[in-house]
Amino acid sequence: MSSMAKAPLLEVKDLAIEVSTRRGPAKVVEHLNFMVKPGEALGVVGESGCGKSITMLGMMGLLPPGARVVDGTATLEGRDLLKLSNRELRKVRGGQVGFVFQDPMTSFNPVMTIGDQLIEPLLYHRAMSKADAWKRAGELMRLVGIPGGEKRLSDYPHQLSGGMRQRVMIAMGLACDPSLLIADEPTTALDVTIQAQILDLVKDLRARLGMAVVWITHDLALVSGLVDRIIVLYAGRIVEEADVDDLYKRPSHPYTIGLLGSLPRLHGPEGRRLASIGGTPPEPGRRPKGCAFAPRCSMKIARCETEEPQLAPLPGSTRHRAACWVAGTVSVEAAA
Amino acid sequence: MLRYIATRILIWIPSVVVLLLAIYALAFYGAGDPIKLIFLRAPGDVAFDPVRIEAIREQAGLNQPFLVQFANYIWKVLHGNFGNSLLSGRPVWKTVAAAAPISFQIGLLAILLTAIVAIPLGVLAALKQNSRLDYLIVSVSLFLWAIPAYVAGPLLMVLLIAILPGADIPYGWGGIFDPRIVLPLLVLSFQPIALITRQTRAAVIEIMSEDFVRTARAKGVPELVVAFKHIMRPVLTPVVTQLGLIMITLVNGAIFVEYVFGLPGLGRLTVQAILHNDYPIILAVTLIGVTVAMATNLIVDLLYPILDPRAGQGGR
């Protein structure tokens, strides 16, 4: 437990978020616990709609209308973000915490030059003059590897390619040297070759600047080279949590196994192959009684449909945890 | 950019010419022989003296082919010569020149009033979406949009007299600082206000859910700056594109408002001309109306790339 010596940068406890649906309020995120240490990179993995983006938005007071945080704490450097006033929270956003969003096309204001958008964090957090901010923006452009640097600042977003825009977005997130960068599926909208470039850029920047990174994605394989730890979300709850190498070596929750698209190395009770995951996740507010994944699970046992499994350490490890009745028994059998 | 402007103007000119041609053709083949129209009103039996009519026709160039006459008419119009009124015999341009400033002053005031009232109301409704205030603003603007000027005007006059029995009837023109302007100005602005309020509301609601607004918030930009810099500018684009429609409602509205409230502008002139079948005047005011509406469209087209840098990039 030596790595626990450092105090966590961000610690989320028991977070619950609710959205209004046609059938009334429904919890989309519940009992969420995780932490990010200074300089650490955390991968948050899950299908769309599993609550990964809304968790990050919820902590930062950026929820869309109709959604609200109903429970929990999110402590960033000793302060609970959920208790901050709008004004204080505004200082955190773009200051201590930088954001990179998914779609570089729609995430830029089409009627403002990218320079005007890039200098905003500097103007409102560092109180820089416009001229200084513009100069710093040019440096940031070079930092994220945009050829031409400050010359592109007076371009409009539509004049840049998707990969370029995403680089600018990263520059925007890093403008005020944040201690945490939250990247919400930043490569999903990009071509495969560009994805790799962006990934390498963030990896490189993290090595140089030392900020912590939370990388949200639905693609487990993509983040393997970037993050230290991974949490896997399903229907608003964590189903598995592990150090990245451990997770790839020993994925334990059937959902994680499905995400990796691999075969279970040990035969489950019914010994079926798990090449893909059929079906769709439950709609918010329509969670089944037992394990939320049970209807899609090929390894389920009777207990899965009646009792919900809690996140528990797997035998032989304190840092690898899963919420699955079967995962535990499979591992026990393997150990036996 | 220059190429964009040039293209817009090149598309615009034939549209205007074709419209003018169509209207002139209607007059030429429809309204009947202009000479007869003139002399039918003249005393005596001139209309039935074919020799004299032929002579005058020859002199006025009215025996020339249609297109030549059209070209002549346009040429004269460009020089401000619209012919003479059948009713008063005075040159049309003098009558129009006396009436036009009144209509333009009221029209400009109405646009100003619309901008001042409608944009804040639309923003307010959008911010309080689905609240009672929102429903109120939306229903009132539906109401104002639906009610024609010749219904709203008279009803408001009846109401005014009912509430203030001693009040002067707001009838006639005394300049834009005369209190009599208030009621007609309101009635004229009802429809544009309704239109822009709903347009602004829809645009604000749409823009507020855009990703880039979330990006701005995520950067820690203060809410007021988000509202003005990030939301209002994109909102203005769809609102400004409605200017053409506003101009049409203003031209339509002016016809009734000026008639009901006795304002001696182009609108009342139109009604009088229609009532007396004074064709040269009908033609002149229609030309003015069409030109103003088309010019507004051109201005909107030309403004567009300034409002939205994505437009007109082809000619960069």
Next chain:
Amino acid sequence: MAVETLAAPASAADIEKHASLWSDAWHRLLANRLAMVGLAVIVLLILVAIFGPWMTPYDFLSQDLNARNELPNAAHWLGTDELGRDVLARVIYGARTALIVSLIVTAIAVAIGVTLGAIAGYAGGPLDSAIMWLTDMTMSVPNLLLAVVINASLKPPLTAWMDRMYQATLNPIWRNSLIVDFVLVFGAMALVSWPAYCRLVRAQVLSVRSRNYVTAARALGLPTRVILMRYIVPNAIGPLIVAVSAGLGAAMVLESAFSFLGVGVNPPAPSWGNMISDGLRVWRTYPHLLAAPAAVLGIATIAFSFLGDGLNDALNPKGRK
């Protein structure tokens, strides 16, 4: 707005989905109070237009010179005009005029607009550009002025033509000047009303055309006519209903505007527009002569506007949050 019904499950069969789309829209409409008020007023208006004339004790023409310019009273609920005619009876007959004109005009305008829009959207190319150019141009002209010019220009030649026909055939139908009025009023109004429908149908055709099932139907070699009828029309019908509801109200306003300007349906057939215009001359002494038709016209147009807005919300749920 307040109450929303459940959407059908995504797995439902296509036919069920179609049916539930409409019942869904209907439920949303039922929940919209303003729209329901509008619908009730319109239904009442239609009933009055059909049956009203038989229920009033007075004819719209019968004059009672002993009871001229009476204020509303027990015998004449809305008073009488300067010829002693019952205002209520005239307003009721006016409803008939208004509805007939707006129905016919909208029908003509929809026919023109749908045809041109479908052709433009389906044919594409220069034909599309030409039709859209015409549409844009018509839309950018102040429609009232255009209608007035059409009306004023075509009336003399049409009347002259009717005269010639009468002299040639001696058939009294050619002497009926009401025909000229109706043809001109309908024609002029339809000519300024079709562009909205044309645009709408074209946009629908374009969006539906590119969908896979239409491409599949084309690949199967189905004739264009069949594709239009079976795939494109059903998809365009929702937005078209919204546009027609708004169009009916607009046509009613346009009719009264024409009558107000004296270029509409001529007296004695009462029209709200010319009642308002008559009332305007005497409103200081007899305000009811102005207020009655103005209020009725106002209520009718607002009813159409509320219904149209409600239909829009009900049929395009995507447009709302």
